[in-house]
Amino acid sequence: MHRNIGFIFCLTVTIALMAMILLPLVVVVLGSCINASLLGLSTDLWSGSLHDILDFSAFGYIFENYGDWALFSLELAIACVAICLLIAVPAGYALARYPFPGSGLVEELVLLPFSLPGITLSMGLLATYGELRGPLLVLAGHLLYTIPFMLKVVTATLRSFDVGQLETAARSLGASFPQRLFLVVLPNLRHAMMVGSLLVFAVSWGEFNVSFLLNRGRPQTFPAVLYDTYTNQSIQISSAATTIFLAIVIPAVIAIQWFGGRESVEVEQGA
Amino acid sequence: MLTHDFTINASSIFSVRERRQLVPLLLCAPLLLLLLAFLVWPLAHLFQQSLLLTDTPAAGITLRNYLEIASVPRYRHALLWSLELSLAVAACSTLICLAPAWLFTRYQFRGKLVMRGILTLPMTFAGMIVGFLMVILLGRTGFIPQMFERLTGTPFLSGIGYQFPGLILDYLYFEIPRATLTLESALCKLDSRLEQAARSLGANRWHVFRLVVLPAIWPALISTFAVTFSVSLGSFGVLLVLSIRRFTLLPLEIFTQYIAPPTDQGIAAAMSLTLLTVAFLTGYGLRRVTRRMGITHA
Numbered sequence: 001m002h003r004n005i006g007f008i009f010c011l012t013v014t015i016a017l018m019a020m021i022l023l024p025l026v027v028v029v030l031g032s033c034i035n036a037s038l039l040g041l042s043t044d045l046w047s048g049s050l051h052d053i054l055d056f057s058a059f060g061y062i063f064e065n066y067g068d069w070a071l072f073s074l075e076l077a078i079a080c081v082a083i084c085l086l087i088a089v090p091a092g093y094a095l096a097r098y099p100f101p102g103s104g105l106v107e108e109l110v111l112l113p114f115s116l117p118g119i120t121l122s123m124g125l126l127a128t129y130g131e132l133r134g135p136l137l138v139l140a141g142h143l144l145y146t147i148p149f150m151l152k153v154v155t156a157t158l159r160s161f162d163v164g165q166l167e168t169a170a171r172s173l174g175a176s177f178p179q180r181l182f183l184v185v186l187p188n189l190r191h192a193m194m195v196g197s198l199l200v201f202a203v204s205w206g207e208f209n210v211s212f213l214l215n216r217g218r219p220q221t222f223p224a225v226l227y228d229t230y231t232n233q234s235i236q237i238s239s240a241a242t243t244i245f246l247a248i249v250i251p252a253v254i255a256i257q258w259f260g261g262r263e264s265v266e267v268e269q270g271a
Numbered sequence: 272m273l274t275h276d277f278t279i280n281a282s283s284i285f286s287v288r289e290r291r292q293l294v295p296l297l298l299c300a301p302l303l304l305l306l307l308a309f310l311v312w313p314l315a316h317l318f319q320q321s322l323l324l325t326d327t328p329a330a331g332i333t334l335r336n337y338l339e340i341a342s343v344p345r346y347r348h349a350l351l352w353s354l355e356l357s358l359a360v361a362a363c364s365t366l367i368c369l370a371p372a373w374l375f376t377r378y379q380f381r382g383k384l385v386m387r388g389i390l391t392l393p394m395t396f397a398g399m400i401v402g403f404l405m406v407i408l409l410g411r412t413g414f415i416p417q418m419f420e421r422l423t424g425t426p427f428l429s430g431i432g433y434q435f436p437g438l439i440l441d442y443l444y445f446e447i448p449r450a451t452l453t454l455e456s457a458l459c460k461l462d463s464r465l466e467q468a469a470r471s472l473g474a475n476r477w478h479v480f481r482l483v484v485l486p487a488i489w490p491a492l493i494s495t496f497a498v499t500f501s502v503s504l505g506s507f508g509v510l511l512v513l514s515i516r517r518f519t520l521l522p523l524e525i526f527t528q529y530i531a532p533p534t535d536q537g538i539a540a541a542m543s544l545t546l547l548t549v550a551f552l553t554g555y556g557l558r559r560v561t562r563r564m565g566i567t568h569a
Contacts, residue, residue, distance in 0.1 A: 005476075006373075006476065007374070007378055009370065010370040010371065010373050010374035010378075011374060013367065013370035013371065014370060014371040014374050014386060014390070017367070017368075017370075017371060017390060017447055018386060018389045018390065020440075020443075020444065021389060021390065021392055021393060021444065021447065022389060023408060023414075024404035024405070024407055024408040024414075025392075025404070027407050027408060027414045028403075028404060028407055031407065086301075087301045087302050087305065088302065090298040090299075090301075091298055091299045091301070091302040093298060094294070094295035094296075094298035094299050095295075095299065097295075098294065098295035099295075100295050100296065103295070103299075106299060106302070106303065106306075109306050109310070109311070110302070110306065112310065112551075113310070114498075114501075114554070115497075115501040115550045115551050115553075115554035115555065116505075116547060116550070116551070117501075117504060117505025117506075117522055117543075117546050117547060117550055118505060119505060119507070119522045119525050119526060119543060119546070120314075120317070120505070120525075120543040120544070120546055120547045121310070121313070121314075123317055123525065123529070123539055123540060123543040124313030124314050124316060124317040124543070125309065125313045126529075127313065127316050127317050127320050127536070127540065128312060128313040128316045128317075129313070140305075140308075140309045141309075143305060143309070144305075144306075144309055144310055147302070147305075151302075202394070202395045203395050205395070206395035206396060206397055207397070208397035208398075208399055208508060209397070209505075209507075209508070213526075213529065223397050223399065223400075226397075226399060226400060226403070227399055227511070227512075230399065230402075230403050230512050231512075235407070238403060239407070242400060242403060242404075245400065249395055249396075250392060252395075253388070253391055253392055253394060253395070254388055256391075257384065257387065257388045257391060
């Protein structure tokens with residue numbers, strides 16, 4: 001297409017936004033392992049040896065002290081993915097394929113957490129299930145915030161092409177219900193389930209408000225590690241923790257881009 | 272023999288209809304149970320708590336907690352600051368992200384996917400991480416002020432991250448992906464031939480934008496505003512890390528109410544519900560408006 005003033009203007013703004021996003025990430029990643037004085041930063045706030053150029057001791061510190069927290073967070077994210085697949089995919093199929101009286105309301109209710117501040121939900125859950133405070137309540141909170149993503153991807157895919165016709169065709173050719181399910185419906189949903197799982201994983205891994213308030217004692221989720229290091233540790237250790245966080249979340253976001261393309265655009269707007 | 276056949280047919284028809292009602296409900300049942308147990312019931316419980324006084328729950332239902340939010344200066348300021356900040360952030364991010372969304376939908380060029388990927392990176396960053404990134408970049412001994420000090424001798428931009436414009440910048444950081452993606456999905460549905468037609472009829476670029484593009488993307492702008500507004504309203508992680516004393520936000524007030532020992536549960540519940548009501552009404556109301564506008568436009 002013709003390159004004009006509009007293109008150059010939009011490109012300039014976009015590049016400025018990219019710089020705004022990338023610059024602090026680069027400084028943090030470098031700051032986690034390179035001598036702070038080389039980056040031109042004052043060294044009194046940064047721990048670590050001042051003689052070595054590269055210093056990975058902060059990573060060792062994180063793994064030693066918070067390794068189980070990271071593991072707990074990963075387990076939680078994977079549990080969320082599994083439960084979302086089990087609960088949201090059948091429900092999404094039913095809502096898209098066999099709408100029943102009140103199914104519109106159910107969909108509105110599922111999407112409610114998109115405009116529900118995490119702190120409000122946490123207060124509600126604590127007021128109701130205060131004595132259950134711990135990993136299980138955290139899982140419930142995470143599910144409420146991740147299910148909308150999975151459900152939206154699944155229903156959007158099911159509505160974008162006519163599964164009904166495919167299923168009817170399969171049935172007229174003599175396919176039984178399990179055959180239709182495993183040979184017609186699920187293969188067409190494979191892509192949506194992949195994108196949905198990645199979204200669920202990334203959201204669960206990055207969630208802080210709900211997990212911090214609903215959990216008790218150790219281990220906490222990984223964003224709580226970040227909070228802990230930001231408030232109690234040197235900037236180098238905080239940077240190392242942030243780098244580990246990014247090392248998990250960035251590949252997930254890239255994979256979503258890679259698999260999702262345009263279909264996932266409308267889904268990625270939740271909190 | 273005939274009647275026998277008939278009854279079999281009738282019962283099988285009945286069971287098919289019944290199955291049609293029953294199967295979707297069964298498939299939705301786990302989801303419904305989860306929503307009722309962990310979303311509807313807790314919110315109802317929270318509502319009840321917000322209507323009771325923490326010290327004297329026997330006094331019965333009262334709106335005293337809500338009135339206290341309006342009358343205690345600290346809470347009132349927190350609410351107003353929250354609204355102000357979220358409005359500013361939503362307006363800024365909707366306007367600014369129009370540029371990348373336009374770029375990604377209207378032009379083909381190399382490196383588009385990479386640029387799009389970079390803009391969506393902060394999607395799942397908690398506010399607290401953004402707060403830390405800003406401390407590193409724009410804090411009192413941050414990267415940019417120190418660079419400027421080396422180059423020019425004065426620490427330019429030092430501490431801007433601790434002021435209102437800095438906060439808007441922080442919030443913008445994690446709103447960029449949401450705003451860009453929401454706008455992009457709307458812009459790619461817009462037919463570019465309309466603009467070409469207007470151009471060929473002699474309209475200049477500004478007129479095309481104002482009279483053709485803007486009316487068509489208006490609903491998308493509103494829904495982007497709603498999404499970014501409700502996300503900003505609930506976020507307090509940035510402030511939790513920056514810990515600016517003279518500034519507070521409603522979600523941060525709830526958080527400190529809960530963390531600090533003498534917790535007034537009634538007030539905390541009332542503040543939580545105020546937050547939810549504002550976020551939900553804005554999001555839901557604006558979505559309704561755009562849906563209606565979308566129908567009239569189609």
